[in-house]
Amino acid sequence: GAGVSQSPSNKVTEKGKDVELRCDPISGHTALYWYRQRLGQGLEFLIYFQGNSAPDKSGLPSDRFSAERTGESVSTLTIQRTQQEDSAVYLCASSRGGEQYFGPGTRLTVT
């Protein structure tokens, strides 16, 4: 079956602009996670959804970052007023309660 998909695969934006990143989880997966991977770094947790509620948003680095999820389906991560330090690969994962399956990521470059 289809895996986790993310769009766009690449995004170049100017400093100060807002961006929206999309994640389509595996069908039937109730849990959805966003992680960020900066160059040469491991994955940093951002936020976790169970259904459309977010019981853990402790990893969001600032109030410029927000995310929402529609039911047990697509999720959108929004970064407002982007800064150069936001440049990273943003990865989404979904799970049915065990293994987390990752998408290919969105590579965000802020110029």
Added chain:
Amino acid sequence: QKEVEQDPGPLSVPEGAIVSLNCTYSNSAFQYFMWYRQYSRKGPELLMYTYSSGNKEDGRFTAQVDKSSKYISLFIRDSQPSDSATYLCATQRSRGNEKLTFGTGTRLTIIP
């Protein structure tokens, strides 16, 4: 101090060699330990997971956890060029719906 420490490498070994990858962690609440493999421009994929201390073997791969020293290892036997990737260790307190805490990843190259 990061909760999970991992030498970023890079590590280069000749084909057929045994590879040893390691992580240390600081939080004794971690109970589940995983190794992910990430090819360039791809998302991580789960290679192995282990609960608590002990060994787990899957083909050419062996994962070891020593909770007394908070040390996690992955061994790759008879390494192949296709094993060239970044290997990330990860931990969780429980196996349910919970975030993963990752090391920085070790970039491994197997030289034919």
